[in-house]
Amino acid sequence: MQSTVKLTLRIPAGLHEKLRQRARQTDRSLNTVAVDIMREGLLPKKPAIETEDERFERVLRESGLWEPLGPQWIEGLEDVTLLTHEELQEELRGVPPLSEIIIEERGLR
Numbered sequence: 001m002q003s004t005v006k007l008t009l010r011i012p013a014g015l016h017e018k019l020r021q022r023a024r025q026t027d028r029s030l031n032t033v034a035v036d037i038m039r040e041g042l043l044p045k046k047p048a049i050e051t052e053d054e055r056f057e058r059v060l061r062e063s064g065l066w067e068p069l070g071p072q073w074i075e076g077l078e079d080v081t082l083l084t085h086e087e088l089q090e091e092l093r094g095v096p097p098l099s100e101i102i103i104e105e106r107g108l109r
Contacts, residue, residue: 011019019037023030050058060066083091 019030019033023033026033057066
């Protein structure tokens, strides 16, 4: 059996009332509710669950393959106006598909 220590705490009246309400709602003693809350507060925090994207980025970062974009990359993008699909099609009219450009460049070797 665990030994116990008697502890007297001074707590704000509002907090005391919340503890009493919780004790009534859960049909437990105020002491049990307070001890359980303190015990939970002292437990080590569980690490947040990592999403697949976060895990992917972490692995790349740890391996040295991930390098975040620096301000030099963002500076050039601040004043760029976004084009609609139609405007982009017009801009690229006459430009061959990227695959054709790659095949053509391979042939030059």
